[in-house]
Structure formats: structure tokens, C-alpha cells
Amino acid sequence: MPSAAERTRTLVQSTCSAALLVPGLNAPGSDQLMPLTRNVGPDGDLFLELPADSQAVRAATHAEDGELTAVLEITDVAPVSVPHRIRGRAWVSGRLTTVPGMSGPGRMTLRLETGEAYVDDLWGAEEVEPDEFRDAAPDPLVGHEAELLQHLHAAHGEQLDTLCGLLGERAARRCAAHRPSVVPLALDRYGLRVRFREDGGCFDARFEFPEPVRDIGELRHAMHTLFEAAAH
Incomplete structure (x- = not known):
């Protein structure tokens, strides 16, 4: 399974929505504290680009000795319609300072020096040490995941339905009786998680790939192997 640090890096470097939380700051519009871009530097610090006139930028500009603390909160929402659609959240907290000269007109880059990180997602809730966050790599599929899941949902429904056959005899009988949607x-890179929906509720199942995939080509092969196993 992906480590907590890898999951946190994946969320930070994904397209999930994020908000910068600065104690004592009440922005009149929520977009004031939503970074326009976010990146992770080689030391594990976050570089967040915001409008130059945002309250966060003003607060960081006038803070004394870099004593302004902040938290970046990332919310991960499933890209397909399912019950309980929020898949997880991550938080990265630390000191916030300005980095002049990194952004174009009307924008300013802020550095969030990673002090603490925490993830609470489909795998569970775990703390992440700053050095673990620094050394982790995001999942190689992060830039394609939303599109891939939407494609699976729209074009491969029948194949997804066959995955019931891989859950074991008891679960297969339950699927046959209730015919859940998948x-x-x-x-x-390690596998596919699906949600089975039935009249009485829903449950999740995880299907591991034989080997972690490194790119879309390897993913296609892994998915083909998975569906072939389910068909038999």
C-alpha cells in the first residue's frame, strides 16, 4: 500500500481543492485563501501562489521574523458520483513566508515550511514526519486518475460488474442476490478500489495489481489482467 507520506504528497500535488488556513484571518471570499498553484520544493517545503492582494499575502508580508503559522488543508473528492464522496483530507502546517520574484504580476508566492503533516483517507489516519514528506514521491497516476476513473465508469461498467467474482464465494453470492452497482x-500504482452500491448501503473492495505500475502503459496491462481474472 502507499505510505502515509506518499498519499500526502499525492494529494498536495493533485488537482484536489485546497485552502490556506491562517489563524486570525477571516477572508471575505473563500477564493482569497485558495492557492492558484502549489508545488513542493526539494526540501519538502510547499510553494503556494496566491493573488498579491489576498489577506494571506498581506499577513505574511507584515509578519515579524517569519512567525506566521498556517495550515494547508486539501480535500479529496471522488471524480465520479458515489455515496460518501469525500475520499480523504490532508493537512500540512508550518511557518509561512513570502518569496518575492517567483510570480508574475498580480501574484505572490508564499513558502509554507513543512513542520507537520497529517492524512485521513480511505487507508486510515496517520501523521507524517517532515523528512518522510520531503523524501516521498507522488503517485505516478495522480495526473490521470480522475480521467481514468471517469472513463472506467462510463465505458467499462460491464467489466466492473464482473469484479464481484473476485471477492470470494460468500461475497459473490451476496452480489448475485442483490446485484449492486459497481x-x-x-x-x-498499487491497485483499484471500487465501491459496491446496493439497496442496504455500500461497501468497498480493493483489487491489487500483480506489480506496482509506473505509467499508463503498464496500467492498461494491469487492468486487462484484472478483468481477465474476473471473467474467469
């Missing part, structure tokens, strides 16, 4: 929920 929705792809999450995808990473």
Missing part, C-alpha cells in the same frame, strides 16, 4: 472509487 463504481470505480480510487486508482493508484
